[in-house]
Amino acid sequence: MTKLGLRDSVLTLTLIPTVIIGLLLGGYFTINRYIELDEILYQQGTTISEPLAIALEQPLLEKNKQLLNRVISYTHNKHSPVVKAIALFDDNNKLIITSNYHRSFDDLLNNEQLNNLNATQVHKTDDLITFFTPIINHTSPDTKWDKSIFQTSLGTVVLQLNRDQAVIGQQRALLVSGIVIILALVLAAILALKLSHMFMTPLNKLVLATDRLVEGKRETGLNESMIGEFELLREGLNTISYSMVMQKDEMQKNIDQATSDYRETLEQYETQNIQLTMAKKEAQDANRVKSDFLAKMSHELRTPLNGVIGFTRQLHKTPLNKNQKDYLDTIELSANSLMTIISDILDFSKLEAGAMELESIQFQLRDTVNEVMTLLAPSAHDKQLELSIYISPQVPDHLTGDPTRLKQVLINLLSNAIKFTEKGAIKVDISHRLLDDERTSILVSVADTGVGIPVDKQDALFTAFGQADSSITRKFGGTGLGLIITKHIVEAMSGKITLNSAPGNGTCFTFNGVFRLPNHVFASDLPTKSLLGKHVLYLEPHEHTHHAVLSLLNEWQISVTGCFSDAEFLAAIDNKEQQYDICIIGDMASVNDMQRLKAHVKAVRESTDYLYLMLNTVSHSMREAFIGSGADACLSKPLNHRKLCELLAAPYRLDHPVHNIEQNEQTLLPLKVLVVDDNDANLKLIYTLLNEQVELIDTAHNGSQAYSLSKSHKYDVIFMDIQMPIMDGITACKLIKESSLNEDTPIIAVTAHALHSEKEQLLKDGFEGYLTKPIDEDMLNQIICDHSPQLPVSRDKLKNIPQSPPPFKSVRLDWGIALQHAGGKSELALEMLNMLLLSVPETLSLLAQAIADEDCKQVLSIIHKLHGACCYTGVPKLKSLAETIETALKSNCVLASIEPELFELQDELENLLLDAKN
Numbered sequence: 001m002t003k004l005g006l007r008d009s010v011l012t013l014t015l016i017p018t019v020i021i022g023l024l025l026g027g028y029f030t031i032n033r034y035i036e037l038d039e040i041l042y043q044q045g046t047t048i049s050e051p052l053a054i055a056l057e058q059p060l061l062e063k064n065k066q067l068l069n070r071v072i073s074y075t076h077n078k079h080s081p082v083v084k085a086i087a088l089f090d091d092n093n094k095l096i097i098t099s100n101y102h103r104s105f106d107d108l109l110n111n112e113q114l115n116n117l118n119a120t121q122v123h124k125t126d127d128l129i130t131f132f133t134p135i136i137n138h139t140s141p142d143t144k145w146d147k148s149i150f151q152t153s154l155g156t157v158v159l160q161l162n163r164d165q166a167v168i169g170q171q172r173a174l175l176v177s178g179i180v181i182i183l184a185l186v187l188a189a190i191l192a193l194k195l196s197h198m199f200m201t202p203l204n205k206l207v208l209a210t211d212r213l214v215e216g217k218r219e220t221g222l223n224e225s226m227i228g229e230f231e232l233l234r235e236g237l238n239t240i241s242y243s244m245v246m247q248k249d250e251m252q253k254n255i256d257q258a259t260s261d262y263r264e265t266l267e268q269y270e271t272q273n274i275q276l277t278m279a280k281k282e283a284q285d286a287n288r289v290k291s292d293f294l295a296k297m298s299h300e301l302r303t304p305l306n307g308v309i310g311f312t313r314q315l316h317k318t319p320l321n322k323n324q325k326d327y328l329d330t331i332e333l334s335a336n337s338l339m340t341i342i343s344d345i346l347d348f349s350k351l352e353a354g355a356m357e358l359e360s361i362q363f364q365l366r367d368t369v370n371e372v373m374t375l376l377a378p379s380a381h382d383k384q385l386e387l388s389i390y391i392s393p394q395v396p397d398h399l400t401g402d403p404t405r406l407k408q409v410l411i412n413l414l415s416n417a418i419k420f421t422e423k424g425a426i427k428v429d430i431s432h433r434l435l436d437d438e439r440t441s442i443l444v445s446v447a448d449t450g451v452g453i454p455v456d457k458q459d460a461l462f463t464a465f466g467q468a469d470s471s472i473t474r475k476f477g478g479t480g481l482g483l484i485i486t487k488h489i490v491e492a493m494s495g496k497i498t499l500n501s502a503p504g505n506g507t508c509f510t511f512n513g514v515f516r517l518p519n520h521v522f523a524s525d526l527p528t529k530s531l532l533g534k535h536v537l538y539l540e541p542h543e544h545t546h547h548a549v550l551s552l553l554n555e556w557q558i559s560v561t562g563c564f565s566d567a568e569f570l571a572a573i574d575n576k577e578q579q580y581d582i583c584i585i586g587d588m589a590s591v592n593d594m595q596r597l598k599a600h601v602k603a604v605r606e607s608t609d610y611l612y613l614m615l616n617t618v619s620h621s622m623r624e625a626f627i628g629s630g631a632d633a634c635l636s637k638p639l640n641h642r643k644l645c646e647l648l649a650a651p652y653r654l655d656h657p658v659h660n661i662e663q664n665e666q667t668l669l670p671l672k673v674l675v676v677d678d679n680d681a682n683l684k685l686i687y688t689l690l691n692e693q694v695e696l697i698d699t700a701h702n703g704s705q706a707y708s709l710s711k712s713h714k715y716d717v718i719f720m721d722i723q724m725p726i727m728d729g730i731t732a733c734k735l736i737k738e739s740s741l742n743e744d745t746p747i748i749a750v751t752a753h754a755l756h757s758e759k760e761q762l763l764k765d766g767f768e769g770y771l772t773k774p775i776d777e778d779m780l781n782q783i784i785c786d787h788s789p790q791l792p793v794s795r796d797k798l799k800n801i802p803q804s805p806p807p808f809k810s811v812r813l814d815w816g817i818a819l820q821h822a823g824g825k826s827e828l829a830l831e832m833l834n835m836l837l838l839s840v841p842e843t844l845s846l847l848a849q850a851i852a853d854e855d856c857k858q859v860l861s862i863i864h865k866l867h868g869a870c871c872y873t874g875v876p877k878l879k880s881l882a883e884t885i886e887t888a889l890k891s892n893c894v895l896a897s898i899e900p901e902l903f904e905l906q907d908e909l910e911n912l913l914l915d916a917k918n
Contacts, residue, residue: 010192010195010196010199011189011192011193011196014188014189014191014192014195015185015188015189015192018184018185018188019181019185021184022180022181022184022185023181026177026178026180026181027177029173029177030173030174030177033169033173034173034174037166037169037173038166040166041082041129041161041163041166042122042129044079044082044161045122045129045131045159045161046120046131048075048079048083048131048159049120049131049133049157049159050120050133052071052072052075052086052133052157052159053133053134053135053136053157055071056068056071056072056088056135056155056157057135057136057137057138057154059071060088060090060096060135060154060155061137061154065096065097068088068096068097069097072086072088072097072098072099073099075099076099076100081162081165082161082162082165083099083159083160083161083162084100084102084128084160084161084162085098085099085100085101085102085158085159085160086098086099086100086157086158086159086160087099087157087158087160088155088156088157088158089155089156089158090154090155091152091153091154091155093156096155117132117133117134117153117156118134119134120132120133120134126163127162127163127164128160128161128162128163129160129161129163130158130159130160130161131157131158131159131160131161132156132157132158133156133157133158133159134153134155134156134157135153135154135155135156135157136152136153136154137152137153137154202226202227202230202234203230205222205226205234206222206230206233206234206237209222209234209237209241210237213237213240213241213244219241220237220238220241222234222237222238304679305335305338305339307679307682307684307685308331308335309332309335309339310682310685310688310689310775311684311685311688312328312331312332312335313332313777314685314688314689315328316328358401358402358405358489358492358493359401359402359404359405360400360401360402360516361400361401361402361403361839362398362399362400362518362835362838362839362842363398363399363400363401363403364397364398364399365391365395365396365397365398365399365430365442366391366397366641366642367642368403368406368407369389369391369410369428369430370640370641370642371407372407372410372411372414373387373389373414373428373638373640374640375411376411376414376415376418377636377637377638379415379418380418380426380616381616381617381636381637383418383421383422383423384423384616385418385421385423385424385425385426385616386424386425386426386542386544386545386616386637387414387418387425387426387616387637387638388425388426388427388428388542388544388545388548388637388638389427389428389429389430389548389638390427390428390429390430390544390547390548390551391430391548392429392430392431392432392551393551393555394431394432395430395431395432395442396432396440396517398517398518398838399440399442399515399516399517399518400515400516400517400518400842401493401513401515401516402493405489405492405493406493406513408485408486408489409486409489409490409511409513410428410444410446412483412485412486413446413486413509413511414426414428414446416483417446417447417448417450417507417509418448420448420450420451420507421448421449421450421451421506422450422451423449424448424449424450424506425448425449425542425544426446426447426448426449427445427446427447427448427544428444428445428446428447429444429445429447430442430443430444430445431443435514437517438516438517439514439515439516439517440514440515440517441495441512441513441514441515442512442513442514442515443510443511443512444510444511444512444513445508445509445510446508446509446510447506447507447508447509448506448507448508449506450506450507451503451504452501452502452503452504452505452506452507453499453501453502453503453507454502454503455502461483461499486511490511490512490513493513493514493515494513494514495511495512495513495514496511496512497509497510497511498510498511518838518841518842519841519842525827525830525831525834526556526641526642526645526646527645527646527649527653528556528557528645528649530649530652530653531556531557531558531645531648531649531652532556532557532558533557533558533559534558534559534581534582534648534652535558535559535560535561535578535579535580535581535582536553536558536559536560536561536580536581536582536583536584536648537561537563537569537572537573537580537582537583537584537604537607537608538550538553538560538561538562538563538583538584538586539563539566539568539569539583539584539585539586539600540562540563540564540584540585540586540614541564541565541586542586543564545586545614545637545638546562546564546586548638548639549584549586549614549639549644550562552639552641552644552645556645558648561578561580566596566600569585569600569604570603573603573604573607578607579607579608580604580607580608580609581608581609581610582608582609582610582611582612582648583604583607583608583610583611583612584612584613584614585597585600585601585604585611585612585613585614586613586614586615586637594626597613597626598626598629598630601613601626601629601630601631602629602630605630609651610632610648610651611630611631611632612631612632612633612634612635612647612648613626613631613633613634613635614634614635614636614637614639615634615635615636615637616636616637617636622634633647635647668692668693668694668695669693669694669695669784670694670695671694671695671696671716671717671784672694672695672696672697672698672713672714672715672716673690673694673696673697673698673715673716673717673718673719673784674697674698674699674700674706674709674710674713674715674717674718674719675687675690675697675698675699675700675718675719676699676700676701676702676703676705676706676718676719676720676721676724676729676732677699677701677719677721677724677750678701678702678721678723678724678725679721682721682750682775683699683701685775686719686750686775686780687699689775689777689780690719690780693780693781693784694784698713698715701724702724702725702726702727702732703720703724703726703727703728703729703731703732703735704726704727704732706718706720706732706736707727707732707735707736707740710736710740710741710742710745711739711740711741712741713741714741714742714745715742715745716745717745717746717748717783717784717787718736718742718745718746718747718748719748719750719771720732720733720747720748720749720750720767721750721751722749722750722751722762729749729750730762730765733747733749733765733766733767734765734766737766744887746768746769746787747766747767747768748767748768748769748770748771748783748787749762749767749769749770749771750770750771750775751770751771751772768787769783769786769787771783807830807833807916808915808916809915810911810912810915810916812875812877812878812908812911812912812915813833813874813875813912813915814874814875814876815829815874816874817874817876818832818833818873818874819874829873829874832873833873833874835873836870836873836875837912837913837916839866840909840912840913841913843862843865843866843909844906844909844910846858846862847859847862847863847902847905847906848906850862851895851902854895856889856893856894856895857893859889859895859902860886860889860890860893863882863885863886863889863905864886866878866882867879867882867883867886870882875912877908878905878908878909878912881901881904881905881908882905884898884901885898885901885902885905888901
């Protein structure tokens with residue numbers, strides 16, 4: 001709705017009341033005039049017709065027509081402007097005489113109103129008003145009163161009056177009223193215009209003055225005086241104008257001063273920016289120098305440690321007395337502690353550089369956790385601590401994520417728990433919360449009964465080099481980097497770590513991590529079917545361990561009689577009606593109270609077929625002692641679910657002998673290997689480790705010697721150190737790849753560098769893989785399997801490998817080769833095959849995406865990883881295809897040249913999955 005201006009408002013407020021009042025008054029007077037003219041006409045007609053009826057009474061009685069005509073004509077002439085006609089009818093409604101015969105007169109001849117008239121009646125039409133007046137006979141022939149004779153009608157006088165003059169009068173009144181209203185409106189409009197002009201002229205001047213103020217002009221132009229309140233407004237605007245001019249001048253001065261100050265500040269900022277840029281560059285250079293220093297120091301520190309740890313392990317294989325074994329254990333423990341400190345420092349360096357990345361591979365949660373528990377169990381056993389783990393049955397076992405970093409978090413937390421706990425127990429509980437169909441959050445809590453942490457010290461634990469006790473007299477050692485590294489790893493897994501602790505009441509660390517659920521999960525290879533319906537007698541006084549093992553046994557559908565105390569256990573034995581298939585005894589005090597435990601073994605021996613003990617020790621002599629007292633086998637706590645299941649099921653499986661599995665003699669692989677290292681200790685260690693696995697070994701002390709040997713000898717694998725005098729390993733690798741007999745030979749980098757970016761750079765420089773110092777014997781064996789060509793095997797060696805039926809029938813699977821690479825261990829071969837099958841869906845998806853994106857480097861990376869997996873899983877055709885594609889991509893990274901091989905590889909992978917599912 002549009003708002004009215006002042007001018008329009010004045011006109012509206014002036015004209016609207018005038019129009020309303022004029023219409024009301026004009027209408028009122030016009031209507032009154034209209035009604036008044038009709039009433040005058042009625043009165044005039046009555047005044048004429050009734051006297052005329054009296055005057056015509058006598059002539060009508062005398063039948064004097066001449067007199068009648070004279071009276072009627074005179075009356076008509078007397079009132080001629082109004083009278084239209086006068087007619088006289090007798091009592092039979094017959095016309096006697098009329099003063100004017102006109103065209104509408106015929107309507108009176110048949111008018112029923114002439115009958116039985118006692119008084120004057122009026123009939124109105126648009127043009128005429130007709131009066132019907134009866135002529136009454138007022139004379140009486142006798143003196144007697146006769147009402148019927150006295151009021152006898154002699155006839156009727158009909159008087160017709162014209163309405164023309166009345167209508168003209170009415171129209172004249174209406175016209176005069178309209179003229180008066182129009183004149184009033186015109187006068188009101190003139191007055192309103194004058195009034196609005198009187199307001200608008202000064203108001204427009206004030207508005208123009210306001211616009212000038214808005215535009216910043218100094219003069220308002222309001223020099224002439226105004227009337228009334230407008231004069232006050234004019235003076236106010238002039239005052240505002242003056243104030244604004246003064247403020248503008250003052251503000252301009254302030255702006256000039258501020259501009260000057262700002263310019264000086266900008267100059268200071270520019271100077272500071274230059275200084276900051278230089279400082280940033282210096283800091284980046286210093287950080288680069290620090291990273292190089294860490295990398296070099298890592299190499300320099302790990303190189304001697306590699307020799308110390310490696311030869312310590314080699315010495316363990318030789319005959320030693322008790323003291324020598326203790327000394328070696330101390331040396332290895334100290335070296336491992338130093339290696340842990342170095343690894344923590346390097347991990348912290350990775351975190352600072354933002355170089356820590358999580359892998360995304362499929363793994364089994366329970367096996368991953370068991371590896372950590374097995375590693376740390378001896379430390380807990382040495383302090384007589386109960387180490388137990390409970391994994392909720394609902395937790396998915398197959399996950400996709402980074403198992404190495406998950407193990408690192410668990411190792412840090414459990415190591416701290418063992419370190420700060422003198423007696424009691426350490427409990428690990430694992431549950432989960434399903435986020436959606438593709439992700440789950442694994443919740444882990446590690447609780448101990450140690451010294452506890454004060455509230456004011458808890459925040460410092462998650463800072464670099466922060467410790468609860470940082471005094472020089474502190475009891476416990478450590479770098480203070482473990483928890484900050486743990487915190488960053490947990491946050492990288494989209495989780496959060498918290499702690500709840502109080503001095504003397506122990507500590508509970510809780511963290512969670514988000515993992516993806518794999519698309520394909522293969523069935524468990526645990527022999528649980530052999531245990532269906534078996535009845536187990538179970539003694540475990542420790543509540544957490546009791547419930548953890550009981551949960552596993554119930555999950556395997558075993559009938560369990562659980563006992564917490566000796567009394568319950570003995571009562572269960574005394575029940576002669578119940579015979580137990582298996583008895584499991586776990587006791588915290590079993591190491592210190594052997595007699596009581598042996599008494600339990602003796603008491604239950606006759607009531608069970610098989611008897612197993614769970615002990616807080618890894619001592620072989622202790623196990624042998626209990627086995628000699630009647631137990632069938634002993635397991636170390638915390639229990640590995642896989643070992644427990646296989647142990648319990650072994651007597652009931654047709655394909656698994658129970659006792660004395662003969663170990664095959666280790667045979668040397670028919671390989672020729674070149675080892676290059678400038679450090680004699682490392683060179684000797686690698687030579688010693690390889691000498692137990694391969695037939696021929698050559699050594700070189702620098703890259704130049706290695707290059708010379710590669711020109712005259714063909715090797716199956718080359719192990720190359722990186723930092724060497726005369727010629728470093730990277731240069732030697734490039735020269736060997738360019739011109740020698742070993743252009744296709746896999747060259748493995750032996751390095752102490754731990755940063756992920758450095759390892760990626762080694763792969764770009766031509767290395768097929770890398771072996772991180774200190775060298776682990778199993779890892780060395782794995783490298784040889786991954787990167788060596790297909791090994792020829794004689795018929796005699798194949799005969800020595802125990803055969804077992806393949807898990808499924810497929811022309812793509814050579815189960816004999818798989819067993820050969822697994823050293824005859826069918827469980828290991830099956831596990832390797834399952835790992836390959838679990839990775840196939842993700843490999844197909846990533847490969848299809850990389851081919852669609854035409855990302856040759858990504859395809860090469862995927863094929864390289866698949867090739868390594870195929871080397872030891874008994875799929876020769878897949879391995880051959882992967883090797884062909886990888887070789888072609890390394891020489892010429894063009895996808896179009898290997899499209900047939902890529903399609904064939906995808907078909908082989910899909911068919912292998914179908915065979916496994918069928």
